[in-house]
């Protein structure tokens with residue numbers, strides 16, 4: 001699958017498929033925070049399910065790409081000696097993400113008919129995006145989720161969409177803008193004004 005409506009790239013640039021990451025596990029959204037009381041900080045209300053899900057994304061992302069996480073060693077990465085603000089397999093480049101999250105189908109849902117995950121049980125779609133993008137940063141595949149300039153995300157039940165898995169999990173496709181580097185893009189935009 002490709003992005004259906006990518007932002008028109010300037011002449012000479014194209015969105016290029018960078019990687020497809022397949023994650024297995026029960027998806028959890030990230031967003032709801034509960035405060036523990038004065039001076040005790042805060043935590044995600046669903047920490048028990050969110051942690052293993054984020055871990056699964058990090059490991060699947062590294063598996064698919066060979067990326068590694070940043071380990072600080074006096075301002076550079078202990079593993080590859082790259083500075084933190086440049087660290088990431090795809091760093092400092094406009095990136096588009098296309099995500100399909102397969103959530104468990106409740107036993108009460110019709111078995112043979114397509115249906116859609118619209119109950120609270122399936123989590124908010126923006127919370128799914130948050131969990132996926134944060135985990136991608138942590139994995140070392142991208143530098144930071146601020147470099148994501150386009151995002152398409154859907155929630156589906158197993159086998160009910162062409163990007164749905166047969167069991168819960170997610171398919172994450174990443175595209176990077178290539179053909180002109182970010183600096184060139186900036187220069188062209190400025191001279192157009």
Ligand SMILES: [Zn+2]
Nearest residue numbers: 077079080081
């Ligand atoms: Zn490194």
